[in-house]
Amino acid sequence: MTDHPHPPAALFPTRAERARLDDFLTRELPRANARIAQGSVVPTFDLASFKQELAGFDFCTPRPLDELLSWSIAQLEHGIVHMTHPRYFGLFNPAPTFPAECADRIVGALNPQLATWTTAPAAVEIEAHVLKAVALRAGLPANAVGHCTSGGSEANSTALLCALTRANPRFAIEGTRAFAGTPVFYISADSHLAWLKIAHQTGIGRAAAHLVPTDGRGQMDADALLSALSEDRARGCVPVMIVATAGTTNAGMIDPLERCAAIAREAALWYHVDAAWGGALIASDRRRGALAGMEHADSITIDAHKWFATTMGCGMFMTRHANILSSVFHVSTTFMPSNIVHLDPYVTTAQWSRRFLGLRLFLSLACAGWQGYGDHVERSIALMAALKEELGARGWTIANDSQLAVLCIVPPPGYPDVRTLVNRVIASGHAWMAAAKLEGRDVVRICLTHGEATPQDIFELVGALSAAM
Ligand SMILES: *Cc1c(COP(=O)(O)O)cnc(C)c1O
Numbered sequence: 001m002t003d004h005p006h007p008p009a010a011l012f013p014t015r016a017e018r019a020r021l022d023d024f025l026t027r028e029l030p031r032a033n034a035r036i037a038q039g040s041v042v043p044t045f046d047l048a049s050f051k052q053e054l055a056g057f058d059f060c061t062p063r064p065l066d067e068l069l070s071w072s073i074a075q076l077e078h079g080i081v082h083m084t085h086p087r088y089f090g091l092f093n094p095a096p097t098f099p100a101e102c103a104d105r106i107v108g109a110l111n112p113q114l115a116t117w118t119t120a121p122a123a124v125e126i127e128a129h130v131l132k133a134v135a136l137r138a139g140l141p142a143n144a145v146g147h148c149t150s151g152g153s154e155a156n157s158t159a160l161l162c163a164l165t166r167a168n169p170r171f172a173i174e175g176t177r178a179f180a181g182t183p184v185f186y187i188s189a190d191s192h193l194a195w196l197k198i199a200h201q202t203g204i205g206r207a208a209a210h211l212v213p214t215d216g217r218g219q220m221d222a223d224a225l226l227s228a229l230s231e232d233r234a235r236g237c238v239p240v241m242i243v244a245t246a247g248t249t250n251a252g253m254i255d256p257l258e259r260c261a262a263i264a265r266e267a268a269l270w271y272h273v274d275a276a277w278g279g280a281l282i283a284s285d286r287r288r289g290a291l292a293g294m295e296h297a298d299s300i301t302i303d304a305h306k307w308f309a310t311t312m313g314c315g316m317f318m319t320r321h322a323n324i325l326s327s328v329f330h331v332s333t334t335f336m337p338s339n340i341v342h343l344d345p346y347v348t349t350a351q352w353s354r355r356f357l358g359l360r361l362f363l364s365l366a367c368a369g370w371q372g373y374g375d376h377v378e379r380s381i382a383l384m385a386a387l388k389e390e391l392g393a394r395g396w397t398i399a400n401d402s403q404l405a406v407l408c409i410v411p412p413p414g415y416p417d418v419r420t421l422v423n424r425v426i427a428s429g430h431a432w433m434a435a436a437k438l439e440g441r442d443v444v445r446i447c448l449t450h451g452e453a454t455p456q457d458i459f460e461l462v463g464a465l466s467a468a469m
Pocket residue numbers: 150151152153154156192194245247248249274275276277303313315
């Protein structure tokens with residue numbers, strides 16, 4: 001053997017050095033999060049000097065990792081909107097569960113490849129097991145399957161590909177040319193508009209996403225859906241899928257799931273339920289009834305990284321049609337170690353190389369149980385109910401009637417317009433919330449995303465809103 005140079009120590013330090021740096025992170029990260037919870041929700045750093053510092057990284061002169069780790073934590077501590085701050089009442093980005101963080105650490109260290117079952121049988125089985133449990137809990141039958149995705153968008157995209165392929169198997173080879181008319185699918189006007197990007201990506205085009213009007217309360221108008229279907233058929237389009245949103249991103253409204261299911265069945269269309277954040281209601285025995293009708297779905301999206309509070313990004317796609325998934329994603333190559341139908345993730349999902357995401361929900365669910373997640377969800381709803389009562393008493397108007405932990409509110413007279421008000425609260429650093437529109441009306445959108453927020457945080461939120469007058 002010739003003498004080989006040592007591996008670069010900066011990339012592959014000794015075990016002792018790794019242990020030292022790991023200990024440093026283990027100590028420092030909780031400290032940073034404790035400081036974050038006491039400080040501003042929004043970035044406080046000076047962007048110009050940060051950019052200058054960043055420009056100094058020319059990657060020619062190596063720097064010690066110690067220093068870089070401290071630098072990274074400090075930049076994130078002062079340079080992001082904090083999802084781990086208990087008064088982040090924002091879009092559904094959670095403070096992650098601790099078991100999910102542990103999962104990331106394990107997965108980062110062992111780096112399993114989940115493209116094939118053969119390379120990571122334990123990991124593939126764990127993910128399939130927890131996804132099946134979620135699918136069953138959501139009401140899908142025992143033969144349902146599921147896998148983790150990068151997020152709700154990938155899961156929804158998978159649903160559309162399944163619907164197109166089932167509607168016309170020749171779509172796989174010929175694309176949209178296989179259809180006698182333009183393929184179309186139905187979403188509510190208040191659905192998550194990643195659907196437009198998805199329509200673009202699948203090649204059927206953005207115009208194929210038929211936005212069905214809402215009923216004045218932010219839910220799909222089922223009669224308008226029926227009219228849209230018959231009008232589209234009359235002009236030669238080919239409907240392929242109805243999507244019901246179970247918990248709109250904006251206002252937490254649930255489309256009429258039973259009626260959408262009946263219409264889809266009648267029209268022989270794929271029925272997809274996008275429960276990206278509302279889907280966590282399945283954990284609560286008291287609350288899951290709100291999702292009645294979801295069990296008829298051909299496929300379901302639930303984001304583990306929203307109300308199940310895993311680290312990002314961790315979506316889930318579940319379907320009762322394992323064979324359709326295979327027909328969408330199958331491919332064979334000579335270099336892969338196996339090609340097992342229904343089992344190898346690279347032939348049943350959109351990704352190829354695949355991170356072990358499922359461990360995040362597996363560990364969280366295994367140590368908290370459905371009961372623990374049920375308590376988590378119910379607690380968020382109770383805190384929002386308390387806020388609703390408090391603001392109602394102060395003359396605010398509640399514009400949505402959601403069963404989830406989100407309020408869309410309109411300030412009483414004397415307040416500035418919604419955008420100004422929200423900007424003032426955010427600038428104060430006391431809380432983060434969004435300005436949104438519901439049924440054409442400007443609203444302040446407040447969503448409880450942090451599992452450890454307390455009544456004191458709600459009290460401070462009310463104070464921050466009042467101070468923005
Ligand atoms: C968040 C959300 C999505 C998009 O999911 P990502 O995980 O952000 O890709 C889709 N639909 C609904 C209803 C959502 O709330």
